[in-house]
Amino acid sequence: MGKPATKPAPKPSKQQDDKKSDLQQELVLQRLYDTVQSRRGTDPSLSHSARLMARGRNKIAQKFGEEAVECLIEAVNGNRKELIGESADVLYHLIVMWVDAGVSPEDVWTELKRREGTSGIAEKAARLKEKLG
Ligand SMILES: N=c1c2ncn([C@@H]3O[C@H](COP(=O)(O)OP(=O)(O)OP(=O)(O)O)[C@@H](O)[C@H]3O)c2ncn1[C@@H]1O[C@H](COP(=O)(O)O)[C@@H](O)[C@H]1O
Structure with missing residues (x-):
């Protein structure tokens, strides 16, 4: 006698798929946050995040502002690829700002x-x- 036919796994619903991709996106930022937080107070010659945080809140805010401006310039000019790169810079610098501010x-x-x-x-x-x- 052959093996009983196994039922195929049920296909995830659209809602489950959406939830999964929400989680994956949150995880990328959570991982980056954890990394930046782990750099706090470490050697500034080994970590850009440590260096930035050692330079203080005003410098962190200034860098975030600069990256935001670079990002909006790419958006206004319709440069999709550059906009993606600048967006990643903005998110990184926003996360450094969160770590510094305890958010x-x-x-x-x-x-x-x-x-x-x-x-x-x-x-x-x-x-x-x-x-x-
Ligand atoms: N996502 C980033 C990221 N995005 C941009 N940058 C750095 O941000 C810097 C921006 O360059 P700038 O010359 O504008 O900055 P700056 O040296 O402060 O310059 P000044 O304006 O002070 O002259 C560059 O050195 C980039 O490499 C980043 N550095 C780190 N990360 C992430 O943070 C993690 C931890 O990095 P470290 O803290 O360096 O270990 C890394 O694994 C990455 O995942």
Whole structure:
């Protein structure tokens, strides 16, 4: 007698696929955050993150601002490839800023998740209404 036919594994639903890719994207940034955090207080001659953090908050903010400007220039000029590279620089420098300020990726994901499903238009209208009393 042959082996009983095994049922094929159920195909993941679109929702499961979306959740998986959400997690993978969060993991890349979480890993980068953990690496940058591990560089805190280490030898600045061996780590760019350590060097940047040793130079202080103003320098970290300045570098983030410079990278953001470079990023927007590529966007405005329609340079897709360069925009991707500059975006990675922006994210790296944002993460250095989070580590320095004691903000965790989890804090930011929680805020983004809180906003899910609320249109920016509706949110702004509610804010204006509240302001006007
Ligand atoms: N993602 C990055 C990343 N993106 C950009 N950079 C560095 O950021 C620097 C930006 O160059 P700049 O000349 O503008 O910076 P600067 O030397 O501060 O220059 P000044 O403006 O002060 O003259 C370059 O040296 C890049 O290599 C990065 N350095 C590190 N990472 C990640 O951080 C991890 C830890 O790196 P270390 O901290 O170096 O071990 C690495 O494994 C990477 O995953």
